[in-house]
Amino acid sequence: MKNNVFIRLFCLFLAVTSSVTVRAQAGQNATNQAGSIGKLAPAQLTVSGYVKDAANGEGLIGVSVYVKETGTGAVTNNYGFYAITIPPGTYNLVISYVGYEKQSRTVALTDQNVRLNLELSEEGKQLQEVVVSTKREDDNVKNIAMSVNQIDVKTLKRIPALLGEVDVIRSIQLLPGVSTVGEGATGFNVRGGSIDQNLVLLDEAPVYNSSHLFGFFSVFNPDAVKDVKLIKGGIPSNYGGRIASILDVRLKEGNAKKPELNGGIGLIFSRLSYERPLFKGKGSFIIAGRRSYADILAQPFLNKDLRGSKFYFFDLTAKGNYRINDKNIVYLSGYLGRDVFGSDFGFNWGNTTVSARWNHVFSDRLFLNTTAYYSNYDYSLDSDLKRKKPNDFFRTDSRIVDYSLKPDFSLFLGKSTITFGGQSILHDFQPGMATAASSGSIRTFGLESKYGLENALYIGNEQQVTSKLQLQYGLRYSLFNYIGPGEAYIFQTDVPVGERRTVLTTVDYKGRNTIQTYGNWEPRFAAKYEMANNSSFKLSYNRLAQYIHLVSNTTASTPLDIWTPSTNNIRPQIADQIAGGYFKNFGRSGREFEASVEVYYKWLQNQIDYIDGANLILNKYLEGDLLSGKGRAYGAEFYVKRNTGVVNGWISYTLAKTERQVAGINNGDWYPTRFDKRHTLTSVLLFDPPQAKRWNFSATFTLASGTPGTFPTNRFEYQDYTTPIYNGRNNYTIPAYHRLDLAATLQGRKRPGKRKDDNWVFSVYNVYARKNPFSVYFQPNADNPRVTEAIKYSVFATVIPSITYNFKF
Numbered sequence: 001m002k003n004n005v006f007i008r009l010f011c012l013f014l015a016v017t018s019s020v021t022v023r024a025q026a027g028q029n030a031t032n033q034a035g036s037i038g039k040l041a042p043a044q045l046t047v048s049g050y051v052k053d054a055a056n057g058e059g060l061i062g063v064s065v066y067v068k069e070t071g072t073g074a075v076t077n078n079y080g081f082y083a084i085t086i087p088p089g090t091y092n093l094v095i096s097y098v099g100y101e102k103q104s105r106t107v108a109l110t111d112q113n114v115r116l117n118l119e120l121s122e123e124g125k126q127l128q129e130v131v132v133s134t135k136r137e138d139d140n141v142k143n144i145a146m147s148v149n150q151i152d153v154k155t156l157k158r159i160p161a162l163l164g165e166v167d168v169i170r171s172i173q174l175l176p177g178v179s180t181v182g183e184g185a186t187g188f189n190v191r192g193g194s195i196d197q198n199l200v201l202l203d204e205a206p207v208y209n210s211s212h213l214f215g216f217f218s219v220f221n222p223d224a225v226k227d228v229k230l231i232k233g234g235i236p237s238n239y240g241g242r243i244a245s246i247l248d249v250r251l252k253e254g255n256a257k258k259p260e261l262n263g264g265i266g267l268i269f270s271r272l273s274y275e276r277p278l279f280k281g282k283g284s285f286i287i288a289g290r291r292s293y294a295d296i297l298a299q300p301f302l303n304k305d306l307r308g309s310k311f312y313f314f315d316l317t318a319k320g321n322y323r324i325n326d327k328n329i330v331y332l333s334g335y336l337g338r339d340v341f342g343s344d345f346g347f348n349w350g351n352t353t354v355s356a357r358w359n360h361v362f363s364d365r366l367f368l369n370t371t372a373y374y375s376n377y378d379y380s381l382d383s384d385l386k387r388k389k390p391n392d393f394f395r396t397d398s399r400i401v402d403y404s405l406k407p408d409f410s411l412f413l414g415k416s417t418i419t420f421g422g423q424s425i426l427h428d429f430q431p432g433m434a435t436a437a438s439s440g441s442i443r444t445f446g447l448e449s450k451y452g453l454e455n456a457l458y459i460g461n462e463q464q465v466t467s468k469l470q471l472q473y474g475l476r477y478s479l480f481n482y483i484g485p486g487e488a489y490i491f492q493t494d495v496p497v498g499e500r501r502t503v504l505t506t507v508d509y510k511g512r513n514t515i516q517t518y519g520n521w522e523p524r525f526a527a528k529y530e531m532a533n534n535s536s537f538k539l540s541y542n543r544l545a546q547y548i549h550l551v552s553n554t555t556a557s558t559p560l561d562i563w564t565p566s567t568n569n570i571r572p573q574i575a576d577q578i579a580g581g582y583f584k585n586f587g588r589s590g591r592e593f594e595a596s597v598e599v600y601y602k603w604l605q606n607q608i609d610y611i612d613g614a615n616l617i618l619n620k621y622l623e624g625d626l627l628s629g630k631g632r633a634y635g636a637e638f639y640v641k642r643n644t645g646v647v648n649g650w651i652s653y654t655l656a657k658t659e660r661q662v663a664g665i666n667n668g669d670w671y672p673t674r675f676d677k678r679h680t681l682t683s684v685l686l687f688d689p690p691q692a693k694r695w696n697f698s699a700t701f702t703l704a705s706g707t708p709g710t711f712p713t714n715r716f717e718y719q720d721y722t723t724p725i726y727n728g729r730n731n732y733t734i735p736a737y738h739r740l741d742l743a744a745t746l747q748g749r750k751r752p753g754k755r756k757d758d759n760w761v762f763s764v765y766n767v768y769a770r771k772n773p774f775s776v777y778f779q780p781n782a783d784n785p786r787v788t789e790a791i792k793y794s795v796f797a798t799v800i801p802s803i804t805y806n807f808k809f
Contacts, residue, residue, distance in 0.1 A: 044414060045109040046364035047116050048083035051076050051095065054119035057256025057277075057284065061227050062139070062150070063097045063120070071467060072415065075143075078227075078250060079329075079359055081367055083412035098643075099123060099154070113364040115326070140594050141583050144462065144470045144528040146538040147233030147598060149175045153225055158686055158698050160743035162216060163268045164763045164802035168228055168249065169210055169218035174682045174700060176598075176637035176652040177232050181675050181707050182737070182774040183795040186215040186558065189675040190232050192602055192633025192658035193244025196550030196563075197573070200247045203319065203333040205353035208377035208400060209559055210247075212313040212339055213292070219337050219351060223262045223273040224288040224317040226252045233579040233600060234526040234540030237460040237474030238408055238419055243544040243575035243604070251319045251333055254284035266804040268292050269313075278322070285320035310346060313339040329359040339559070344388065349379035349559040367410040375402040379559050391440040396618065400548075400563045401428040415464040419474070427452040427548060431562050432618045447620055451512075452565035453481045454547055460524065468530045476522040480547040482567050484509030488516075491569065491624050498611055498664025501624040516568040520545040534591075535584035546573040549608055551616055551626075562616060569623040574605040587642075595640045604631030609662045629662030631673070646690060649698075651683040666729040672708040674730060680704040694747040699740065706734035709776055715788065722786050724778055734776050735792075740767040758807040765800040772796070 051063045059080025066073035067084060069091050074082040088109045093116075095103040100120040107114055149172070157166045159174070169188055172178050179189050187195030187210060200207045202220070210219050220228075231239070231246040239246050252275065259276040273288035291314040315337030323329045338350030355373040362368060378399035384392070406423040433446035460474025490505040509515050526540040549570060552561035566572045581598035585591045607629050610616075614625035635656030642648040658676040665671065681704070687697040711732040712724030741764065748758035773792045781787040 043087065044085050045088055045113050046083055046085045046412065047107050047109065047114045048364045049115050049117040050080045051082065051118045051120065052080055054121040055257065058226060058253055060097060060120065063095060066094045068092045068094060072464065077410065079369065083365055085365060085412055085414040095120065138585055138591055140596065141534060141536045141585055142530065144472050144526055145234060146526065146540055146581050147231065147579055149230045151228040153222060157222060159684060160698055160700050160741035160763050162765050163800065164266050164761050164804035165217060165268065166222040167218050168220040168225065172230050174684055175230065176639050176654050179675065179677050179680055179704065183772065184215045186211045190245035191600060192656065194675065197242050197244035197546060198247060199242035202249050202335055202353055203251050203355045204371045205355040205373035205375045206402060207351050207353065209349060209351060219315055220249055221271060221288045221290055221315060221317050223271060224251050224286055226250050233542065233577055235524060235542050235544065237458040237476040237524045238421065240456050240476055240478055240522065240544065241546060243546045243573050251317065252286050253319060253321050254286035256281060256284040261809040264804055264806040267802050268294055283320065283322035287318040289316045290314060310340045310342060327361040331357040345383050347379060347381045347560065352376040365412045368407065370407045372405050381560060392438055394436045396432055396434040398432045398562060399430045417462045420459040422457045425454040427454065427565055429563055429565055431564060434618060446618060448486050450486055450565055451483045452547060453483055455479045470528045472526040474524045478522060478545050479519045480566060480572060481514045482516040482565055484511055484513045484515060488568050489621060489623060500611055503621055518547065518566055518572050534586065537582055539580045541578045543576050567623065570626065571606040571628065573607065575602055577602040592644055593640065593642050598637045600635060602633040607631045607660055609665055611664065627662050627664055629660055631660045633658040647687050649685040654680040671729040674707060676708055678705040696745050698743045701740050703738040704736065706736050709734050712778060717786065722780060722788060724788060734773050737772045739770055739772065741765050742767055756809055761804040761806065763802050766796055767799060769799045
């Protein structure tokens with residue numbers, strides 16, 4: 001029945017697409033005929049085009065194109081394209097983008113549409129504005145999007161970082177509603193969601209592990225990143241597949257004006273990027289690489305047993321584009337990264353993504369982006385990393401591979417912008433394959449691959465109802481098929497809650513037969529009401545479905561965790577979230593300061609947890625160790641930012657609570673999740689002293705409640721042995737976390753006629769050497785086993801200074 005529903009929707013989608021294309025073309029033909037015979041006057045005409053950076057030809061995202069006479073306008077999309085439909089006449093357009101010179105253009109619309117491509121130049125003297133949630137003037141008030149933060153790369157590079165290395169993931173953790181379980185933890189948590197509930201996109205391809213070196217650095221090379229957007233709520237219908245947030249990272253397209261070389265030399269790793277125009281300015285490309293070298297520098301100081309140890313990471317990011325003509329542009333981008341860690345025994349993990357996109361302008365009102373991508377995340381665990389004993393070793397491998405196709409349409413209709421399209425994803429899960437060698441005899445064993453086919457259709461509309469009221473609404477239908485070849489397990493149900501279930505029946509599926517099907521309607525809604533005092537009120541609701549799951553029962557997720565699809569025993573995760581917020585700009589010029597307050601409540605269904613003693617490694621019957629429950633998360637987020645001036649920055653405070661309820665755990669009562677944090681305060685300060693023109697300074701401070709942990713409440717003593725007794729899940733909160741970081745940047749001297757641009761970055765991480773606890777665990781005292789000790793484990797317990805040299809030619 002659900003398959004029939006999906007087929008009908010798909011047919012309707014094709015019909016709507018064909019109809020829109022034909023009507024748009026017919027409208028264009030009618031316009032051209034009217035102009036040629038001079039008798040018919042069109043009711044609406046369109047001015048459209050691309051907005052790019054005048055220095056390098058990069059398309060600019062989020063530029064405001066405003067029509068003075070009508071009070072309406074448009075914002076450029078992810079490819080720098082805009083379209084405004086208005087009646088015939090002469091109009092004054094105002095083009096504005098923070099950090100760039102404002103432009104005014106006069107456009108005469110008489111009898112045909114106008115293509116107006118624009119280039120913006122950076123302001124000659126900038127005030128080092130912090131760009132986190134603002135891409136255009138008053139964007140936080142005027143834009144309907146709420147629970148959205150955008151980080152400008154220039155600001156990102158000024159934030160103090162661990163060992164002086166700019167990092168996307170660590171930077172977004174300074175935003176309201178975003179947290180982590182501790183230093184060195186992989187990924188991030190958003191509004192009570194686990195790390196697998198964040199969809200991390202690199203040029204639209206998913207990245208399943210976004211961290212290097214166990215979470216200390218992210219996989220995103222800042223020299224190759226153009227735009228970073230985090231969506232925590234009010235998620236548009238064209239996004240799906242995760243239930244907590246969307247982190248959309250867009251890569252640079254490459255300098256289309258002139259060759260450019262960028263790089264940096266730091267204490268841990270160095271980086272280098274090169275970009276240049278192609279095909280006489282019709283295209284461009286960028287290639288960027290990084291490699292850590294702590295292993296090389298440490299070799300002379302390692303003892304004989306540890307020499308030859310491997311502990312490094314590398315990544316390579318590349319992107320190219322080619323403009324076929326005014327209506328067609330193609331892009332190709334990719335990422336390859338890997339971490340290697342260990343001596344004799346070790347492991348490695350890494351991501352590979354490739355995405356190809358085609359932009360096509362059907363008409364001045366209809367824009368299409370088609371994306372095809374490949375994503376692969378894999379890891380391996382090896383007992384003989386150096387291959388000292390080629391006849392005796394043990395190795396296990398796991399991976400998840402995605403293939404996807406997504407056509408995405410944008411239709412610009414006056415006061416409405418309609419988006420519609422679909423997506424199909426083939427998931428290939430390879431949960432574990434092991435190879436063991438003993439005395440030259442090799443044996444291979446492991447778990448069979450699992451497959452899932454995820455399809456979705458969506459439509460959304462952003463509509464300006466009145467001058468003050470704007471709506472955004474949409475609907476997404478997702479359909480997931482758990483398919484063969486593979487085995488499906490039927491487990492016994494008459495077991496006590498919280499105990500392992502055993503298999504009753506095994507069903508073998510051949511070919512691509514469907515084992516289990518799930519379908520979900522996912523409505524989305526947002527509204528903005530703009531008030532007279534440069535403020536607005538916003539409201540949003542969204543439902544999201546997630547059909548893949550990260551299986552991990554560790555304190556923090558590790559690179560060796562397992563991904564699994566929804567099956568006949570694992571239902572898809574569902575989240576419903578409502579949010580409301582008040583946004584206001586004030587101060588000199590009306591936008592010196594911006595402030596916001598948001599509150600949210602989230603309901604979660606089918607949340608995975610584990611029985612005590614669950615076995616997650618190469619367990620064929622893993623589903624028998626899993627439990628399912630519900631969750632809830634709610635909180636308030638406060639945010640104040642100063643945009644301009646010698647001293648600027650922002651401060652945010654989040655008050656939140658995240659809980660789960662799972663039968664068989666904590667006596668069936670609600671309990672806090674491992675990533676629950678009641679209070680989180682973060683601040684960023686940027687200082688540009690007028691007297692020291694070559695120097696600028698920055699500081700960040702973080703204060704957060706400790707995360708929950710499970711502590712023993714009693715103990716059992718027998719002779720000289722003591723066994724702790726636990727009662728309740730996550731029944732104690734570890735001590736609070738706080739840290740101060742500082743950084744100073746010294747710009748190189750400007751020399752006439754020289755293109756070189758360089759700087760030195762001096763930073764200090766954990767200035768007052770705070771020993772922040774990552775976790776607390778218990779063990780018997782070495783001298784007296786009857787005494788149980790609480791051990792506080794800290795990742796960084798000292799101050800960490802660093803220096804980095806950056807250059808640009």
